[in-house]
Amino acid sequence: MKEFRPKKSLGQNFLHDANVVQKIIRAFHPLPTEQIIEIGPGKGALTSLLLQALPHLTAVELDTALAASLQEQFGEKLTILQQNILEVDLASLQTAQEKKIRLIGNIPYNITTPILFHVVESRAVVHDFVVMMQTEVAQRIIAKPRTKDYGILSIFLQYYCTPKVLFSVSRNSFFPIPQVSSTVLQLDFSQPFPVQAQNDQAFRTIVRGTFGKRRKTLRN
DSSP states (O other): OOOOOOHOGTTTOOOOOOHHHHHHHHHOOOOOOOOOOEEEEEETTTHHHHHOOOOOOEEEEOOOHHHHHHHHHGGGEEEEEOSOOGGOHHHOSOOOOOOOOEEEEOOGGGGGGHHHHHHHHTTGGGGEEEEEEEEEHHHHHTTTTTTTTTTTHHHHHHSSEEEEEEEEEEEGGESSOOOEEEEEEETTTTSSSSSSSSSSSHHHHHHHHHSSTTTSSSSO
């Protein structure tokens, strides 16, 4: 693949460490019978290994030049959706109702939280999501009650799925080198919290109201 200058406006940091790429794929363990969607393929580091295990892959890439290059490189085995992932209806991509889709991606860190909530909204069709993110965000997701990191993101992700830290990734594994550390996390939507609220909307309202205004009393 030809060289591309990372675009700061799109939060691009290309993963170039082959050992890390292989480690992610091993943890994800894609099977030929699964429908997998890659978010933010970039220059195709994960894409290449995924297509060694899969007959076909769908990828969502906003960058026009990268999308064209990936299509040229992988041909008919790859379907590129040149869109913002936040505008993609994941349910519409499900090809078999009896099989949920699996997601994988090294996503732009500047829109990590919106992407996570977007996936949560599509959880009915998502089996799991293996995702690279800023370590600080990962720590908030797995935070325990009564700790400083515990908040809305912790509650929602631990309620709608089971989050699990897989491993940390060195900043030197990316170009350009980011100013923050990274962590690979698995979000397993097949294992939500065992007790579910009867009214999901009321649950969300209470959580947002409680943690959105920490210094207010619950009654107010």
